[in-house]
Amino acid sequence: MRYTRHELEALSGAPSREAQALRWAEAYAALAAAGFSGDYDGLLASEEPLSRRGKKISGGGGRKRPEAPAHQFSEVDAWRNGGSGVHQATGEPFDRGEDVEYEDDSDDEYDGILKPAFAVDGEPDFESGEPLDGFEYLRRVRWEANQIPKVKVAKIDLRAAIKEQTPYMPEIPDIPKCSPDLCASKEWEDSFITYFSETRLAFLELDSSDEPSVSGAVKNSCKPGISFEPQIDPTLTMIRKMDAVSRAATLRNYIDMIQSFDTLSRNDCLWLFALCVAVEPPLDAETCASLRSMLRKCSTILAAKSEMDDEVVMLNILVAISGLYFGQHEK
Incomplete structure (x- = not known):
């Protein structure tokens, strides 16, 4: 016979x-009369290790709860059936009240979650x-x-x-x-920052277009440090021959070169x-460090x-570019 969900839920009402205990006792008796109580007893037996995990303590003294026979309702059934059960032998209901406590069987933490993989007995012999x-x-x-110790509190003097x-x-x-x-x-x-922004915008528009420069040069990938000649003035053609990576690398190389200079010439500026x-945005961290x-x-x-x-004027221009436009100036 098959029961619907509503019929099963009605048994717990x-x-x-x-x-409630009487209803479950009648249900178990019906299962026994039909010859299916063995399957239910098997479910109880599979839950017995769970019920033996704790000690039942009442009135301050602890003792291990004896195993219930297979035909009796265990405390696991009482929990599943709404906190109440019945002893099949005595017919008396039992429930888990507030006066019942459960604690771990073991006094040693190694019997719990920290149980060692290899158990050994005895004391070590350091003299051997x-x-x-x-x-x-x-x-x-x-x-x-x-x-x-299981808990160690370290007191650290941060000043020391x-x-x-x-x-x-x-x-x-500091700068x-x-x-x-x-x-x-x-x-x-x-x-000046307004003028410099407009200059960069005009160059980027020209560089992104297909219009060739005055000499008809086409942009290609050049090796950093070889794609320019510091002895001559830069031209639009020379700059457009570089790709974005080469321009950033060349700028970093030139900034590294001037670090040993005491003055900057007009050609350097x-x-x-x-x-x-x-140089194209966004700037990577290495290029930002070079601008700083x-x-x-x-x-x-x-x-x-x-x-x-004249050098003071050129230095002020470079300071405004690196510090204000590229945001490397410290506040």
Whole structure:
């Protein structure tokens, strides 16, 4: 006979726990009369290891609950049947009240989740020298583990740690400050940044078009450091011969080259200006670091100047490009 879901749910709708226990007792008796109680007893037997995982403690004394016979309802059934069950032998209902506690059988944490893969007995013999077998080795490992507290709170004085810390980051000095008389004004910087942005936009539009340059050169991939001649002034044709990767690499190489200079010539400033116009966004981290190095170098040279000349003007232009337009200036 097959029961529907609603019929099975109706079995758990008794008005009281005693009536509920009686219903389940009648259902079990019907299963026994039909010869199918053995299957149900097999389900109970499969759940017995779960019911033996804890101790039943009542009134302060703990004792292990004896195994229930296969034909009786176990506590697992009581949990499944809404917290109530019945002993088939006595007919008395039982339930798990608030006065019943369950705790782990073992007093040793190794019998629980930290149970070792290889159990060994006895104490280690440290006087015998090196361990002669794996069991002696495990005894010593377990003995050493028992000497370590389960919870260790480390009190660290951060002030002392900072003093003893190994410096792994370089000490980078601040950007030098030049004389206010030689620095560009805010109005000039705003005007120049607008002009520089328009220049870059015009170049990028020309570079992205199919229109050839004056000499008819076509853009190709050039090796960094070989695609330009620092002794001559940069031209539009020379810059357009480089691809995006070569332009960024050439700019980085040129900035590395000027780090050993005490002054910048007009030709150096022209190449730096031209490469900054041609470099394509977004800039990678290495190119941004190079632009920051150019800002520091130009500021260092500018801080050493005492009077206005052409180099001061060019240095202010490069400082505005690297610091303001490319955002490398420290606030």
